[in-house]
Amino acid sequence: MNINIGTRGSALALWQARHVASLIEKNHPEARIELIVIKTQGDKLLDSPLALIGGKGLFTKEIEEALLDRRVDLAVHSMKDLPTLLPDGLKLAALLEREDPRDVFVSRDGRNLEELGPGSVIGTSSLRRKAFLLNRYPELEVTSIRGNVDTRLRKIETEGMAGIMLAAAGVKRMGFADRVTTYMDPEVMIPAIGQGALGIEIRAGDPTIETVAAELNHEETAICVGIERSFLATMGGGCQVPMSAYAIVRGDEVRLTAAIFHPDGNPMIRDTLTGSKRDERTGVRLAEVLMNRGGAAIVKSVLGQDWLRDPEQ
Numbered sequence: 001m002n003i004n005i006g007t008r009g010s011a012l013a014l015w016q017a018r019h020v021a022s023l024i025e026k027n028h029p030e031a032r033i034e035l036i037v038i039k040t041q042g043d044k045l046l047d048s049p050l051a052l053i054g055g056k057g058l059f060t061k062e063i064e065e066a067l068l069d070r071r072v073d074l075a076v077h078s079m080k081d082l083p084t085l086l087p088d089g090l091k092l093a094a095l096l097e098r099e100d101p102r103d104v105f106v107s108r109d110g111r112n113l114e115e116l117g118p119g120s121v122i123g124t125s126s127l128r129r130k131a132f133l134l135n136r137y138p139e140l141e142v143t144s145i146r147g148n149v150d151t152r153l154r155k156i157e158t159e160g161m162a163g164i165m166l167a168a169a170g171v172k173r174m175g176f177a178d179r180v181t182t183y184m185d186p187e188v189m190i191p192a193i194g195q196g197a198l199g200i201e202i203r204a205g206d207p208t209i210e211t212v213a214a215e216l217n218h219e220e221t222a223i224c225v226g227i228e229r230s231f232l233a234t235m236g237g238g239c240q241v242p243m244s245a246y247a248i249v250r251g252d253e254v255r256l257t258a259a260i261f262h263p264d265g266n267p268m269i270r271d272t273l274t275g276s277k278r279d280e281r282t283g284v285r286l287a288e289v290l291m292n293r294g295g296a297a298i299v300k301s302v303l304g305q306d307w308l309r310d311p312e313q
Contacts, residue, residue: 001031003212006063006072009037011148012170016198017076019173020096020216027215036072038063060201064090067201073209075201079194079225080167084233086201093213094200098221099169101196101246103129103189106171107163107181108156113137120162123155127263128242129165132189134265149174169196190244190259190270193228197221220249223277230283231258235295241302245286249277258286260295263302269294 003024007017014035021033040062059081066072068089079095086092105113105122113122116137123145124130130142140162145155149170156164163181171177200213224247231245245258254277259270269290275282287295 001028001208001212003031003033003074003209004036004072005033006036006038006066006075008040008059008063011150012174013076013078015173016078020074020076020198020200023096023216024212028212031212036066038066038072064201067203070203073202073206074213077199077201079197079199079229080192082194082199082201084229089204090201091204092199093202093210094215094217095222095225096198096200096216097218098224099196099198100172100183101191102168102186103165103184103191103195104168104171104180105163105165105182105184106153106156106176106179108161110181111162112182113140113163116140116162121160123152123159123161123164124166125152126165126192126242127239128192128244128261129189131242131261131263131265131268133165135261135268136188136265138265149176153179167192167195186246187257190257191246193232193243193245194225195246197225199225223247223249223254226280227254227256227283228258230280231256231287232283234284234287235260235291236299241299245283247283250274252277254282256282256286258283258290260290260298262298267294267298269298 005017005021007013017035024031024033040059060077063075064087067075118139119141121141121143122133123143125146133140133142145152145164152164152166153176168183171180202209202213227247228245235243242263243260245256247254247256253274255272255274257272259268261268271286271289273282273286
C-alpha cells in the first residue's frame with residue numbers, strides 16, 4: 001500500500017505529518033509512505049499579519065487541490081487552520097488525540113504578563129491573542145509577528161520584545177517547552193477553535209484510506225472539536241473578527257466556553273453552555289447566545305455589514 005501525505009513545509013507541519021506517518025506505519029508496517037510538501041498561500045505571504053491576508057483556506061487550499069487531483073492520498077492539518085466548509089469531494093476522516101490546547105507566554109526575562117510595565121511589547125501571530133491581551137492588559141503594546149516557532153522565539157531578542165504568545169501544542173512538539181514562562185488558563189484565555197488538534201482530510205469515496213485514517217481517530221477529541229467547529233460555522237464573521245471556543249467532556253456532557261471580541265479588545269462577550277456530548281448543536285446554541293448578547297453588533301462594527309452566516313466570507 002502506497003500512501004502520499006500532503007503537508008506544508010514548515011518544521012511544525014513536517015513534524016505533524018511524520019507523526020501521522022509513524023502511527024500509520026505501526027498499524028500497517030507494509031505501507032510505503034511519502035511526504036509531499038506543498039507550499040500554501042499562507043507560507044508565501046510572511047510579511048503581513050494573518051488577519052489582513054486571512055481568508056478561506058489560507059493554509060489548506062493548495063493541499064486540498066492536491067487531494068482532489070490525486071497527487072496526495074491524505075492531508076494532515078492543524079485543525080485551527082481548517083475551514084469549517086470543505087471542498088466538494090473531500091471529508092474530514094479523523095482527529096488525533098489533542099495536544100495541550102492552551103496558549104503560552106514566553107518571556108524574555110522570566111516575568112509574567114502581570115509583572116510587565118506599561119508599554120511592554122508582546123508579539124503574536126493571532127488576532128484572537130492580540131484581542132485578549134488588549135482586553136486584559138490594555139497597558140501593554142501588542143505587535144504582529146510571523147514565522148516558525150523557533151523564528152518567533154528568536155524575535156523576542158532581535159526585535160526587543162518583552163515576550164510572545166503562541167500555542168502550547170506547537171511549542172511542545174518543537175521541543176521548546178522549557179522556554180514557557182506561563183501556561184494560560186483556558187477558562188481565562190479561551191483557546192482557538194480546534195487548537196492543539198490534528199485532523200486528517202481525505203477524498204470521499206476512498207475506502208482504503210478512510211479505514212487507515214479512521215484507525216487514528218480519537219473519539220473525545222472529535223466530539224470536542226466538532227462542537228467547537230459548529231460554534232464557528234454558526235458565528236461566521238470572517239478572519240477579521242477574533243473568537244474562540246473550547247470544549248471539554250465531562251461524563252456524558254460537554255462543557256463549551258466561547259467568546260467573541262472586537263479586535264481592539266473591547267467589547268468582549270463570553271459565556272459557557274453545557275450539553276450532551278452527542279449533540280453538536282451545543283456549539284450552535286452558544287453561538288446564538290453570544291450573537292444575541294452583542295456578537296452580531298461586534299461583527300457589524302468590524303465589517304460594516306450585517307451578521308454573516310457564512311464563515312468563509
